[in-house]
Amino acid sequence: MGDEQRKSFYRYENGVVLMMFFTFGFVFMERLSVVYLFPFIAPDLKFNNAQLGMIVSVLAICWSLSGFVFGSVSDLLGSRKKVLLPITLAFSVLSFLTGLARNFGSMLLLRGLMGVSEGPVLPIAQAAVVAESSEHRRGFNLGFVQSSLGLIGSTVTPLVVTAAATRYSWHVGFYFVGIPGLVMFFVLLKWMRDPGKRLVQSQLQTHEHRLRREDYPVVFKSRNVWIAMVISAFMMTWLFAFSTFAPTYLTGHDKFSPDAMGLIMAAMGLGTFFWGFMGPYISDKWGRKPTLILFSFIATLAPICLALIHASVATMMVIGFLTTAGQACFPLFMVVVPGESLAPKYVGTAVGLTQLVGEFIGGTAAPSIGGIAADHFGLAAPLWIAAGGALVSGFIAFAPRETSPIRTRRTVVTDGGSTTSV
Template identity: 40%
Template structure:
């Protein structure tokens, strides 16, 4: 009973933490119309601001995630990261031009990068096997979807409209400080409680070596899947609004309604898919829901009626649920517990470099040469390939292979 109580408490705190990361990350997109008028920014500037955050996020997640695995305690890393990205987001309210905003976005990426791998490594250790997929899905998908994509737009736009966009940035420091305090007060680090010195030994450092991780079939597959799936996600969220307005000639309000369906789907599927995977297995869940996710961008091309498109988008935008599996649950169940943050940081980092940094630019050039529908076909391919790659995953769900076998695959005796 005590373990279940702490598990729920940790889940709530880490959900707030990573949810607020995406609240800050997506804030620029929602506030850009206000910022661009005052600072004379273009869409090209917006693209560069998005890319630089993805780049530093990727590098930071991979390196600091690995570094945290070598620490006696990961909790201080998480506290510092939450405070740092909150302060940097708040300081964005003082920018005077593109270069200063670019600098703060780059620094924000560095601060935000380790939050997910460190959070998921803590959650993986504290979760009961039957709830691991569900718990990690809530933190990885439902929380950022709810705070970043559902609640974020109306809150930020209201603040910008009534008090100015600078105020919207400035007040973002408040929830970050509160979350950091909750982590400091209530989050335990099982590594610290069990053995403070274990993470510093030469033997464990060998476990956190990236070359060793890349000998693990599931880790390699999850890296490749992340490259494709980040392409699917980033292209849809970046290009869908413009596509719906320019290609289908939907009014802005109609476009906003359809995009809100993506937000609700993000929240729902992010815990539904992992919860289903706890029962039927990680591999079949990845194959089935990736194939469904590949249909979503195609529907945006061929369904001309907004009233029909909206519910179809809601039921086919399933990929964010798969994100939890390949970016957190499967690698956590496939590697030594002492190297979880390293594995998660590696998968997220490489995926962000390819899908978050490179794919939007490539898709933009392709759209200029071949027309807007090509970006949706690229997005669809970003889910089809993971559906194929997932066939080769080794099953890790405890309900399907047993807890002992999962521990054996992870290298735990």
């Protein structure tokens, strides 16, 4: 590797992408751990499916509100680091405390507090990445960061926590997933920095060209932000109805062992990782809108295949990897499209708002409704709810205006959603 290439590789753009990749990945490792550990927790603490849904929902409620509030705070402060550091430390400590829960009430309280600490991570992390990203690889960078929920949250987590719970106890599983967050706290403390003044001014001049006025309410005037919020509600329904009950469906309905379930979920997680950055990369070439439409419809296959196909572990792993391509949508509607529709200084607020609506509706209502449906109609019911959410999202994805630089070229998307020639 020559000096020029080495200098290019070690630039801060790549550094912040990697730091945010691991930070967000470890957040989702902790968030999903309760889902993978539920087959161990339920018989020990005598929880039913409705209680699992409520445990997942209370975290989503607090996650959604906290993400919007603290994402906006980081925008107003002009600093991502000052908000990200304390919440990274908090979610790590709360993971250890979750391992000490002994009843439904304490588990519900701790998961709510966990949601408060974890909710702002995505808006702040992605706002930091937007500030440092080159235009031609913005989609890839944002997708790569968000794909960490697949590699770390959905691939590594089921293997680690199910092994810990099988060998020791479910309490130890929560202790394990709290450690990486502590490591990232010290990494961020040492190496993360807020964008320099010159960089921020340069980006604002680029994105605010010929705009009449920029103020906080501009976030609520963007057509694309509103459409992204609606898509978020339905795709979050897909995500949480599916991910919450897939492990229990595999062990309870298909009678896979916990280890086999962990392998299948890990394969799905690997697919989430791969498609999570491949989809946004494709959108850098094709455009955001056609990519979002395509992968929204593909997302419907994941829960449908799980509900209808009952095969060997290896076959289910392959199907799981391929059908999780729907995860490619999440960086697009949550970050890329809202982020490219507004000036960089509003990205934290826009992402927090999109996350707020999606988590509050899809992340909160879907697990609770899915749990009730599972108790009354069988474990396949939440999977069909998930498929419906993705299908509706695919049709809504025709509505947003294109924001990809390669497709818009000589136009700029304004705060109200209209375009202005450069």
